Amino acid sequence: MAPHRGCGSPGGAAVSRPAAADRLARLLAVVPWVVAQQGPTVREVCERFGVSERDLLADLQLLFMCGVYPFTPDSLIEVDVDDGRVWVRFADWFRHPLRLTAAEGLALVAAARALLEVPARADDIGAEAGRRALRSALSKLEGVLGPASGGAVDVELGDAPQGILTSLNEAVEARRKVLLEYYSFGRDATSERVVHPWRVFSSEGHWYLLGWCERVRARRLFRVDRVRSAEALEDGFAPPEDPGPLSVYEGGADDQLVVLDLSPGAAWVADQYPNEGVEAAGDGHLQVRLRVSSTAWLERLLLRAGPEVAVVSGPDGVGAAAARRVLAVYDQVP
Amino acid sequence: MDRLERLVNLVVALLDTRRPLTREELRERVGGYSDDEEAFRRNFERDKELLRDMGVPLLAEPLDPLVPDGAVGYRVPKDLYQLEDPGLDEEELMALSLAGSAVALEGPGQAAVTSALRKLAGASANAGGSIARPEGQGAALADLPVGETVAALFAGVAARQAVSFTYNGERRVVDPYRLSYRQGRWYLAGYDHARGAERLFRADRAGPPVATEGPPGAFELPDEVAGGPPPPWRLGDDEEVVALVRVDPGYSEWAERVAGQGAVVERGTSGTYLELRVTNREAFRGFVLGFLEHAEVVGPPELREEMVEWLRTVAAGAPEVLR
Numbered sequence: 001m002a003p004h005r006g007c008g009s010p011g012g013a014a015v016s017r018p019a020a021a022d023r024l025a026r027l028l029a030v031v032p033w034v035v036a037q038q039g040p041t042v043r044e045v046c047e048r049f050g051v052s053e054r055d056l057l058a059d060l061q062l063l064f065m066c067g068v069y070p071f072t073p074d075s076l077i078e079v080d081v082d083d084g085r086v087w088v089r090f091a092d093w094f095r096h097p098l099r100l101t102a103a104e105g106l107a108l109v110a111a112a113r114a115l116l117e118v119p120a121r122a123d124d125i126g127a128e129a130g131r132r133a134l135r136s137a138l139s140k141l142e143g144v145l146g147p148a149s150g151g152a153v154d155v156e157l158g159d160a161p162q163g164i165l166t167s168l169n170e171a172v173e174a175r176r177k178v179l180l181e182y183y184s185f186g187r188d189a190t191s192e193r194v195v196h197p198w199r200v201f202s203s204e205g206h207w208y209l210l211g212w213c214e215r216v217r218a219r220r221l222f223r224v225d226r227v228r229s230a231e232a233l234e235d236g237f238a239p240p241e242d243p244g245p246l247s248v249y250e251g252g253a254d255d256q257l258v259v260l261d262l263s264p265g266a267a268w269v270a271d272q273y274p275n276e277g278v279e280a281a282g283d284g285h286l287q288v289r290l291r292v293s294s295t296a297w298l299e300r301l302l303l304r305a306g307p308e309v310a311v312v313s314g315p316d317g318v319g320a321a322a323a324r325r326v327l328a329v330y331d332q333v334p
Numbered sequence: 335m336d337r338l339e340r341l342v343n344l345v346v347a348l349l350d351t352r353r354p355l356t357r358e359e360l361r362e363r364v365g366g367y368s369d370d371e372e373a374f375r376r377n378f379e380r381d382k383e384l385l386r387d388m389g390v391p392l393l394a395e396p397l398d399p400l401v402p403d404g405a406v407g408y409r410v411p412k413d414l415y416q417l418e419d420p421g422l423d424e425e426e427l428m429a430l431s432l433a434g435s436a437v438a439l440e441g442p443g444q445a446a447v448t449s450a451l452r453k454l455a456g457a458s459a460n461a462g463g464s465i466a467r468p469e470g471q472g473a474a475l476a477d478l479p480v481g482e483t484v485a486a487l488f489a490g491v492a493a494r495q496a497v498s499f500t501y502n503g504e505r506r507v508v509d510p511y512r513l514s515y516r517q518g519r520w521y522l523a524g525y526d527h528a529r530g531a532e533r534l535f536r537a538d539r540a541g542p543p544v545a546t547e548g549p550p551g552a553f554e555l556p557d558e559v560a561g562g563p564p565p566p567w568r569l570g571d572d573e574e575v576v577a578l579v580r581v582d583p584g585y586s587e588w589a590e591r592v593a594g595q596g597a598v599v600e601r602g603t604s605g606t607y608l609e610l611r612v613t614n615r616e617a618f619r620g621f622v623l624g625f626l627e628h629a630e631v632v633g634p635p636e637l638r639e640e641m642v643e644w645l646r647t648v649a650a651g652a653p654e655v656l657r
Contacts, residue, residue, distance in 0.1 A: 020337045021384050025449050027342065029456035036459040048455055050466025059338075066342040068350050069363035093349045096416035097456040101389035102489030103442060104450035107480045109488075110515070111437040111447060112430060114476050130429055137426035141454075144420045146492030146550075153488070155515040157476050159591060183588070188626055190584065202476035205518030225591065296626065303623040306648050322626065323648035329630045330642050 026051065027059050031094040039085045060086065105145040106153065112138045113155040114202075119166050158207035160224035165200065167230045168209055172197045177214075177235045181228040188296040190228065191215070196237040200224065210243055219244060255291040258298065258314030262286040266308035273301065287312060335366030344381055345390065349415060354395040354407025382408070391415055417457045424463040427454060431465045436475045443480030484520045484537045486544035488513060493550035496527070500541030509553040513537070525553070532556070534564070565593060566617035567610055577618060577637050579608045582628040589629070592621070607632070619644060 030049055034040060046053050060079050067076035067090070078089040088094075100108075112134055142152075171178045178197050183190045196212040207224035257276075262269050264284040276289040292298045295318060302309060302319030303326070311318070347355065347363045357378060361367050367374045385392050391414035394406045422430075434447040451465040483499075490497035490510040498507045508524040511532075515521075520537035578599070581589040586606035590598055593608050600607040612618045619641065622629050631638045 020341060021388060023338050024341050024345075024384075025388055026452060027338075028345070029449070029452040031456070033456045033459065047466060048464045049452060050464065062336060062339050063342060065339055066346060068343075068346055069365075071365065093346050096418065097453040098389060098415060099391075099417040100450055100453055101446070101485075102492065103446045103480070103482065103485035104389075104453070105492065106485050106488040106513075107439050107443045107446035108430060108434065108450045110443075110478055110480055111439060112433040114437045114478055114515075115433040118475060129425075130432065133423075133425040134429035134433060137422055137430045140420045140422055140426065141430070144418060146494070151512070152491045153513045153515075155478070156517075157515075159517075188628075201474070203518075204477070205516060226588070228587070299626060300624055303626075303645075303648060304620045306644055317651070320649050320651045323645045325627045326623070326630075327642065327645045327649060329627050330638070330645075 023055075023059055025098075026055075027063060028094065029097045030056070030059070031063065031088055031091055032097050034086055034088045035091055035095060039087045041085050042081065043084065045086060057081065060088070063088070063091075100145065105141075108141065109138065109145070109153050110155055112141070113153055114157055117155055117157045118202075119162050119169070156205070157202035158205055158225060160207040160227070164227050164230050165207060165224055167232060168197055168200050168224065168227070171230070171232045172200055174232070175236050175239060177233045177237050179231045179233055180222065181230075182222060183226040183228060184294075185223070185226060185296070187294050194233070195220070195222070196239070198239050198243045212237070212240075255293040256314065258290050258292045259312040260288050260290065260314075261310045261312050262288060262305075263308045266305045269301065269305055269309060337366075340364060340366035341381060341384070345385065345410070348390075348392065348408060348410040349412060351409050354393070354397055354409045356397065356405065356407045360408065417453055419457050419459055420454065422454065422458045422461045424461045427458055427461045427465065428463045430454065431463075434465075435467050438474035438477040440477055440479040440481075442482065442485075443478065446480065446485075478515065479520075481538075483540055483542065483544055484513065487520075487522050487537060487540065490544075490546055491522075493546075494553055494555075495550040496547040496552055497524075497544055498547050499544045501535055501539060506535075507547055508533070508535070511555055534569075565610075565621070567612045567614050567621055569614055569617065572613050572615050575612045575615075575634065575637060577610045577612050577634070578632040579610060579622060580605045580630050580632050581608065581625060585625055585628045589625070612637070615640070 026049070030045065030051070033048070034045060037044075042053060042056065045051075046056055049056075060081065063077055064079035065076070069075070077091045078087075080087040080089075116131060116134060116138075168178065176197075178195055180193050180195050181190065182193060193213055193215040195209070195214065197209055198212070199210045201208055201210070209222040209224055209227070211220065211222070212218070213220040260269065261281060262285060267286060270278045270286055270288045273288075273290060276291060278289075279287045281287045292314070295315075298315075298318055299322035302311070303322055309319075343364045343366065344360065347360055355363070357375075361374060361378070367377055382392060390410060392408060392410055394408055396402050397405050397407045431451055434451055438444070439447055455461075455463075455465045487497060487499075487510055489495070491513060494509075496507055497510050498505060500506070507527040508522070509527070510522055510524040512523045513520055514523065522535045522537050522540065523532065524535070525531070526533040579589075582605045583603070586601065589606060589608060593610060597608045597610055598606060599609050610618065615637075618637075622631055622641065631641045
């Protein structure tokens with residue numbers, strides 16, 4: 001059969017296309033599979049690789065003009081698209097995809113290791129089979145990545161107690177309210193509250209529960225490692241269509257704005273604390289603007305940073321008052 | 335000629351040769367380059383860079399092996415280019431695909447996962463299934479940053495090849511053993527050549543460029559490799575002191591989780607006593623002050639006195655700041 005060029009429309013010039021590098025990468029991965037399958041349907045190819053028919057045909061059409069010098073018909077790759085099926089022949093150079101880069105290998109290994117970190121429910125047989133498949137996939141993947149890649153990466157998504165994480169996940173799944181005993185680090189107080197658990201997720205190495213807190217009648221984010229106990233209640237709840245962004249830092253506009261002056265030794269404060277802007281203030285000093293939702297949070301910051309930090313704008317004497325309270329524990333009257 | 339077409343021809347030409355080809359030879363074999371000398375050179379360099387960025391093992395070799403400093407040519411060895419079929423079955427391919435969408439990788443990681451899955455789907459001739467992201471899938475379960483530095487370190491770990499990077503203002507050469515993600519950060523455990531000892535590095539502080547040094551397969555892994563980082567009060571060079579800390583009963587659970595069960599020496603009505611080996615006093619102070627008035631340094635007297643002094647300074651108030 002003669003090479004068939006009539007597939008797909010050439011497409012208008014104004015249509016935005018992925019950059020050449022993306023298309024090349026896709027082509028180099030898709031072609032080996034098409035070659036090996038010996039005439040898969042166009043639909044199969046599109047479904048397997050998650051690519052639209054239009055993009056696929058455009059790529060294939062172009063491939064068919066490629067080959068080796070002197071580009072006589074017998075030195076060109078042959079592409080046939082006929083009756084919804086596709087054949088690629090004389091593409092010996094592309095019998096295998098391009099090897100994985102280190103970044104690709106790491107990204108996939110890390111994602112797999114992370115997913116294996118998520119505790120499964122004991123009664124979930126499907127999940128267990130999926131984990132088994134993931135484990136064996138990981139060891140095969142590590143086989144192509146290098147001699148030492150097995151166990152070369154380990155991921156911990158957070159240090160929350162597994163029991164509490166599992167109960168919270170079950171409550172999310174079952175749409176049942178939970179009674180939390182929660183230590184609020186910011187307020188330095190433990191409280192009991194009924195929460196509608198919407199989602200459990202890990203971010204920046206900590207587990208979080210996002211949900212509706214009945215006590216404050218608002219959406220709240222809880223650190224799972226500060227949940228002392230979680231008891232599923234009989235009451236159900238209806239989760240919202242859109243729980244909103246899963247942003248860990250939610251500096252509210254209601255929170256007090258505090259401006260701190262940092263001497264060079266305390267520049268780490270600007271790195272470590274979420275803030276609303278940093279400005280150079282001369283002599284290596286920085287001025288950082290923070291939203292402060294609770295006094296205990298500011299107290300800790302000021303106690304740790306000590307004389308390297310001064311409050312430029314905000315409540316007076318917070319650090320000093322906290323220091324006096326702690327000194328009392330040491331039987332020291334300042 | 336479309337640039338993509340030119341690139342495919344370039345890859346074919348480079349794979350199709352056993353001896354290195356000169357730039358001029360490639361120009362002729364690939365076609366589609368400009369007749370203008372300057373434009374050709376520029377475009378050829380750009381194409382070469384694009385292929386290398388994609389991970390194509392494009393070698394530049396002397397045309398005459400006997401003249402190592404002479405003119406260079408280019409080729410791509412097939413055995414370095416090809417991804418062999420890893421032998422995945424359909425369930426395994428789908429499991430990896432699920433992992434790729436359940437975990438939100440930040441930075442260049444997301445694109446890397448997509449292209450890795452595509453390559454695996456292309457190589458796995460006997461596995462059915464699809465790597466397409468399911469529609470309407472919920473938000474990710476976890477996020478994980480995977481940047482270029484960590485990827486470069488991983489290349490060394492996987493190949494057992496030494497890496498070099500700048501750390502605390504100093505160039506280090508390290509046999510990289512393992513990468514661990516803890517508390518939102520990547521750590522590299524490895525053998526520091528200059529120090530002659532195993533060390534733990536924060537990957538985000540390993541300054542570019544991260545380069546490989548020497549051949550792959552250059553070292554053996556020791557039996558035990560440190561996993562995550564030690565607690566912050568052990569990440570330092572201060573002279574070691576063993577500190578005794580008392581934490582109020584309501585806060586001991588948290589303290590034990592951070593310090594480890596092994597640190598607990600006594601649990602009583604007045605609280606939990608922890609023994610901590612401190613080599614970073616500033617981090618130690620930060621840990622204890624995190625409890626506000628619910629913890630105190632019991633001993634040794636020297637460390638307790640240091641804490642009291644610190645608190646007195648803060649209680650006295652910071653000097654006035656110019657407003």
